[in-house]
Amino acid sequence: MADDQRLLNIMPESKVDLQQNMESDEERMRKIINVLSYGIGDLYTVDVNTKEVTVYRQAGDARGISTGFKQHMSYEGLIETYISHNVYADDRNNMREFTVFKALCAALKKRKSITFHYRVMRENELHYYYLKCARVGEADSFDLIVFAFVLEDDDVFEREMRKYMEIDELTGLYNRQAFYRRAQKLLDDNPDDIFDIAISDVANFKLINSVYGEGIGDEVIKYLGKFFLENTENGICARYGGDVFVGFAKSSPDRQGEWLTSLIERAKINSPVPNIVLKCGVYRNVDRSLSISAMCDRALLAVKSVKHNYTMPYATYAGPVSQRHLLANTYESMFDSAILNEEFVVYYQPQYNSATEEIVGIEALVRWQMSDGKFVSPGEFIPIFEENGLIARLDEYVFTKVCKKIKNWMDKGVRIIPISVNLSRASAFQLTTAKRYKEIADEIGVSPKMIPLELTESASIDNQRINEFMNELKEAGFELYLDDFGSGVSSLSCFNRLPFDEIKLDKSIIDCIGDVGGEELLRHIIELAHFKEMRVVAEGVEKKEQLDFLKELDCDVIQGFYFSKPLPYEELIDCLKVEYSKTEK
Ligand code: C2E
Ligand code: MG
Ligand code: MG
Numbered sequence: 001m002a003d004d005q006r007l008l009n010i011m012p013e014s015k016v017d018l019q020q021n022m023e024s025d026e027e028r029m030r031k032i033i034n035v036l037s038y039g040i041g042d043l044y045t046v047d048v049n050t051k052e053v054t055v056y057r058q059a060g061d062a063r064g065i066s067t068g069f070k071q072h073m074s075y076e077g078l079i080e081t082y083i084s085h086n087v088y089a090d091d092r093n094n095m096r097e098f099t100v101f102k103a104l105c106a107a108l109k110k111r112k113s114i115t116f117h118y119r120v121m122r123e124n125e126l127h128y129y130y131l132k133c134a135r136v137g138e139a140d141s142f143d144l145i146v147f148a149f150v151l152e153d154d155d156v157f158e159r160e161m162r163k164y165m166e167i168d169e170l171t172g173l174y175n176r177q178a179f180y181r182r183a184q185k186l187l188d189d190n191p192d193d194i195f196d197i198a199i200s201d202v203a204n205f206k207l208i209n210s211v212y213g214e215g216i217g218d219e220v221i222k223y224l225g226k227f228f229l230e231n232t233e234n235g236i237c238a239r240y241g242g243d244v245f246v247g248f249a250k251s252s253p254d255r256q257g258e259w260l261t262s263l264i265e266r267a268k269i270n271s272p273v274p275n276i277v278l279k280c281g282v283y284r285n286v287d288r289s290l291s292i293s294a295m296c297d298r299a300l301l302a303v304k305s306v307k308h309n310y311t312m313p314y315a316t317y318a319g320p321v322s323q324r325h326l327l328a329n330t331y332e333s334m335f336d337s338a339i340l341n342e343e344f345v346v347y348y349q350p351q352y353n354s355a356t357e358e359i360v361g362i363e364a365l366v367r368w369q370m371s372d373g374k375f376v377s378p379g380e381f382i383p384i385f386e387e388n389g390l391i392a393r394l395d396e397y398v399f400t401k402v403c404k405k406i407k408n409w410m411d412k413g414v415r416i417i418p419i420s421v422n423l424s425r426a427s428a429f430q431l432t433t434a435k436r437y438k439e440i441a442d443e444i445g446v447s448p449k450m451i452p453l454e455l456t457e458s459a460s461i462d463n464q465r466i467n468e469f470m471n472e473l474k475e476a477g478f479e480l481y482l483d484d485f486g487s488g489v490s491s492l493s494c495f496n497r498l499p500f501d502e503i504k505l506d507k508s509i510i511d512c513i514g515d516v517g518g519e520e521l522l523r524h525i526i527e528l529a530h531f532k533e534m535r536v537v538a539e540g541v542e543k544k545e546q547l548d549f550l551k552e553l554d555c556d557v558i559q560g561f562y563f564s565k566p567l568p569y570e571e572l573i574d575c576l577k578v579e580y581s582k583t584e585k
Helices: 002-008 015-024 026-035 075-086 089-098 101-110 154-165 176-189 205-212 214-230 257-269 292-307 320-340 378-388 391-412 425-429 433-444 464-476 491-497 516-531 544-552 569-584
Strands: 010-012 040-047 053-058 113-122 125-136 144-151 195-202 235-241 244-250 278-283 314-316 344-353 359-369 419-423 453-456 480-485 502-505 535-538
Touching: 075 089, 089 101, 089 113, 101 113, 101 125, 101 144, 176 195, 176 235, 176 244, 176 292, 195 205, 195 214, 195 292, 205 214, 214 235, 214 244, 214 257, 244 292, 257 278, 257 314, 278 292, 292 314, 292 320, 320 378, 320 391, 344 391, 344 569, 359 378, 359 391, 359 569, 378 391, 391 419, 391 425, 391 433, 425 453, 425 464, 433 464, 453 464, 464 480, 480 491, 502 516, 516 535
Parallel strands: 278 314, 359 419, 419 453, 453 480, 480 502, 502 535
Antiparallel strands: 010 053, 040 053, 040 144, 113 125, 125 144, 195 244, 195 278, 235 244, 344 359
8 A cells, every 4th residue: 555655656757747647647647557566766658659758756766777867758769778878788688679669569469568677787786677568558559658677686587587588497508488489590590401300308317316316317407408509510409398308400411320329329428327318309301381399299209209219219200100100119019018017007087977967987098107107198009009909908908907996896895886998999809808808807706797898989890700799798798888979980880780788979979069960960869879778978078068968968977077087096086985975975
C-alpha cells in the first residue's frame, strides 16, 4: 500500500506534462504504474506513433543514473544517451539490440511487459539493473509504452542474464534453444555451403552418476562441453540437454569416419572418469528445408541405432528406412539380456464400469526400461519384435508376470479383477501357444478366466490358423477380446465370425464423438456387439463428453486417460486400495 502510494506520488520533470497526463487521464497513469514493479527510479513513456518520450521523476531518490536527460527527446536519442553514459561496455550492444523500437513493440504485442538485464559501472563497481518495458493498453491497440531503469540484486541478475544470453550454466555452451537460432543463422548466412550436424550421447551416463555421484557426473558434462568446443571448427556446438551435445558445422572431408572414431577415443583420455562410453550420430549434408530441430532428430536417430551396440562408436543417418533397419538390429541384439535382466516392465491400466464407475478390468501393457534408464514405449519396439518374431517370447513373458501377480492377490485374499494381456499374431502362429499358456496358468495356480487375451483386428485377419488358435484358447478356458476394433479394414468380418467375448473400440472411433456421422456409426457398432452378446469397451476415452455419450449408448466399460493412465504395479495397488475402501463403505 505504502509503495503504491509512493509510486503514485510522482513528480514531473515538466509540470505541464504531468498536469495533462495526471489530470486528464489519471486512470491511465495508474495503469502505467501498476504494470511496473516497485523500486522504480525514473519513469518514461514513449508514444508508439511519434516515438516522443516524456520523463516523469519519482519523488525522492532518483538513484542518480539518469540525470542529464532532456525531456521530449526521441526514443532512440534517449536510449542511446542512456546506454553510452551508463551501461557497462560489454552489455551495450545487447541492450541496443533489445531496445530497437520495432522489435520492442512487436514483443509487447505478445506480452504485457518485458525485461532486459544489464550492468552499470559506477565508481569502479558493477551495479546490476534491469530495464522494464510495458505497454499501456491492449496488445492490438496500445499507443503508449512505459519503461524504467531499475536497480536489482545480483542473484536475480545473474540468472536472468544467463537466460537472456542463452547460455547453459554448467558448460557455458549455448543451450538448445539458442543453438536452434544460431545454427539457423549460420545456415542462412552461408547459403552455398554444405553443413553436417552431429549429436553425442554418453551411453553409460546414468551409471556414472550412480557410481561416482552427481558431482562427478557434472564434471564429466563440463569436461565434454570444453572438449567439444575445442574440437568444433567452422561451426557451433551446444548442450542439447542432459548428457547430449550437438555440433553444427560446415562439412569437411577431413572430418569424417576415422576422424570421428578418433575424436570419440580422444574424448576418453582426460575424462574425469575413466570409462565413459560416447556414442555419436551424424546427419550429413543437411536438408536445408528442414528445421534445425528436425535435423537434430535425424542425428538422434542415428545415435539411437548404436547406443547399445558396443562395437560401433557412431552411425550416420542413412534415410528413414535404413535407420529403422539399424534400430531393429540393435533391439534384436538386446532382447535376450533385456528379458534376463527383467527390463520389460508391465504397466496396468484400469477399466471402469461405465454406469457405476467401479474398476472391472485391467489391461497389462508392456514398457521397456533399458539398462541405462531409458524408457521405451511399446509403439517403438513392438512393431520391430513383431517383424522378427521375438514378440511371441515377450507376450509369454508378460503373460507369466501377470499370472504371478494374480496368484499373489489370491494368496493375500484380495478381490481379483481380471487382467487382460495382449497377444500378437506371431503368438497365434506358434502351434503350442494355447497349450503353453494353459500350462503356465496351471503351474502358477490361476484360472485362465482371470487372464483374458486381447487379439488385434489385424492379428485376427481371416485365416484358418487363427480360427484354430482361437478355438484352442477358448477350450483352454481363456476369454478373448477383439482389440483396436475399428482401426483396420477387416473389422466386420472378424467381429461376425470369431468367438470374441468382448470388443475394444479403438481410440480413433471414440475420437469421432462430436461428429454426427461418427456418433451414428458408434451407436450401431455398440448395438451390434450387444446383439452378438459381446461386452463393449471404449478405449482412449479422455474427455467427460465422450464418457457421457458412451454412457448414453450403454457402452459397458471405459478405458482411458479420463479415468487413469497405465500405472506401474505399486500405483495400481494404491488405486485398487482406494477403490476397495469405497466399496467397503
Ligand atoms: P492397445 O492394446 O490397444 O493398448 C491401449 C493403448 O492405448 C496403450 O498404449 C494405452 O496406454 C493407450 N491409451 C489408453 N488410454 C488412452 C487415452 O485415453 N489416450 C491415449 N492417447 N492413449 C490411451 P501403449 O501402452 O503405448 O501400448 C500400445 C500398444 O502396444 C497396445 O495397444 C498393444 O497393441 C501393444 N502392446 C502393449 N503391450 C503389449 C504386449 O505385452 N504384447 C503385445 N503383443 N502388444 C502389446
Ligand atoms: Mg490391448
Ligand atoms: Mg487397443
